Amino acid sequence: MRTNRLEAFSDGVIAIIITIMVLEIKVPHGEGIETLLPLIPVVLSYILSFVYLGIYWNNHHHMLHATQKVTGAILWANLHLLFWLSLVPFATGWMGENHFASAPSALYGAVLLMSAIAYWILQQLIIASQGPDSILKKAVGGDWKGKLSPVLYAVAIPLAFWRHWISMSLYVVVALIWLIPDRRIENALRSSDT
């Protein structure tokens, strides 16, 4: 399997996930502007998840760009990642409809945690398939973002049952950490060219 097929399929699935998520913002039945008020937490959740899926799309693209061949294990690790990402709209909808209540906020963190683990597994399999001179390994480097994020999610999940705004803040913080585009892989690719 060529990398671009896997990329096109993943892009398609992420594009659909990001778009059907908007279906959770149900059209209100009244016509007054005050009927929009109950939608504010739903829209805020949507924005957060939109940013997360944008980050995944972006980093996933960079990662596959540094991948030459796709093994069976990589293919299934990729589907495993898409599986967890496909649960984001559900977790987002539940969290938004319940105004960031404890259990929904914890579930949201759990889906993010599993997605991060799935991403990490995929990354390790690609690095393993590339052997000792792995471009991706060099590109990822210390990978402090990839190591810190699951820790923050794991902290945020139990905290959601104590003070749910703390876990929400942690999800926003992780998003901000990643929002800075990941130039590591681009740099490694560039230096491997020269």
Added chain:
Amino acid sequence: MRTNRLEAFSDGVIAIIITIMVLEIKVPHGEGIETLLPLIPVVLSYILSFVYLGIYWNNHHHMLHATQKVTGAILWANLHLLFWLSLVPFATGWMGENHFASAPSALYGAVLLMSAIAYWILQQLIIASQGPDSILKKAVGGDWKGKLSPVLYAVAIPLAFWRHWISMSLYVVVALIWLIPDRRIENALRSSDT
């Protein structure tokens, strides 16, 4: 990141937005032709939004065609545009179900305004990335359409609370202004070839 990846992802998202919008036209429960009557404003809103998304798809394509490299800032400006476009089905559904009432018509204008601003930001970032000899800058030229549209939206939003048919007319007028395919970029590309 290559331009064609960004284009394929954006096309995918716009194709999904344009298609799920039709889900707002709910199948009526009766079998008589009169059960379609309440759907007329819903269908009219759908047509307007379909045309707007067609215009965005078309112009977005031309813009990316005049873009060589994609920076991190361009990538996020593009996701920002897709975010606002993804709210079009919601605004369309709310406006259609409430027969173009004031608040829904104003929200529709607000989503169009934010999309226009997001498009403008994306355009400026691409021009900035191309330096002084920017093909896109030459192509866009005076950009009177791009400057007039947000002004008309901004006028239409408060007017929706006074006479909502005026704001609806303004949305139609802006669509008609853009419906004439944008040959500016094509011309600039052609002249830069010769």
Added chain:
Amino acid sequence: MRTNRLEAFSDGVIAIIITIMVLEIKVPHGEGIETLLPLIPVVLSYILSFVYLGIYWNNHHHMLHATQKVTGAILWANLHLLFWLSLVPFATGWMGENHFASAPSALYGAVLLMSAIAYWILQQLIIASQGPDSILKKAVGGDWKGKLSPVLYAVAIPLAFWRHWISMSLYVVVALIWLIPDRRIENALRSSDT
């Protein structure tokens, strides 16, 4: 605009239309096999529309394959076709839920008629853009299928109010006429190669 962009976007929209149509087959609330019985007309409508969209996808592909350049008019004629096709899920759902009643069957025919007209307009614009030696014109030839189909739809629409099974039969007949893959364009392309 290159033809392949238009093709990819159209393919994406048709793929989404064909797939969201299945959402009209609502999961029944009982667990007995008899709860599936009311779904039979819904599934039959789905099959018919699936075949129609398959035919459009196939012929549209062949047509664009014989197209070299995409003008603004062709682009909008293509969006016009996609607009009518996007209404197929609605018409299908209404017809299926009401067991092929008169008004829904007539509306279904109207959507098919408008799609056929939109397809014809697109075809004429491509032929016109190719000038006197148009490959597509040669390929389409007498185009008896393209001429007969709208006539049969136009006959079927009023008949739906008299005997709705006659119009249903006509829709099935037109589908069968087209189901035979359109080798005309392929042949013309082949002979233009030699």
Added chain:
Amino acid sequence: MRTNRLEAFSDGVIAIIITIMVLEIKVPHGEGIETLLPLIPVVLSYILSFVYLGIYWNNHHHMLHATQKVTGAILWANLHLLFWLSLVPFATGWMGENHFASAPSALYGAVLLMSAIAYWILQQLIIASQGPDSILKKAVGGDWKGKLSPVLYAVAIPLAFWRHWISMSLYVVVALIWLIPDRRIENALRSSDT
């Protein structure tokens, strides 16, 4: 028609099927963690179907990779396969909502059976189009997986009315058989290169 068009369209449809399936996991109205309990069978069904669609996507890709030309018959056999796959979300939703009751489990097996038959027809048509030296024929070889799967489905369907957990186990067994990535075609392609 080139193979890659057929592949892109099929990928698009499968990506949409796999993603809209998640819409069957309805957001619960309560905010307590116990409101998730009734969703467990829905999520389990979703996982099973996700794996099945992943298997189809993977094998379908390998099959088309060993296909050079697409005839009209192949095109329609492919649409026929996509038709049955498009019913997977419905069968999954019905089975999950009714906690793997008899009739829904039988229907699920029937959809899997018809998909397997549709896949087999497509495979035979491609082999036939390739003539006596068919790469795909060599790659598929004895095809014990392809022969065993429909038999297991056919056994599972009636068993669903006696002990539905037996048929569920059979569906899981078939998925596990296929989950091992299909290296047969890859091997045949490799040996035909050397």
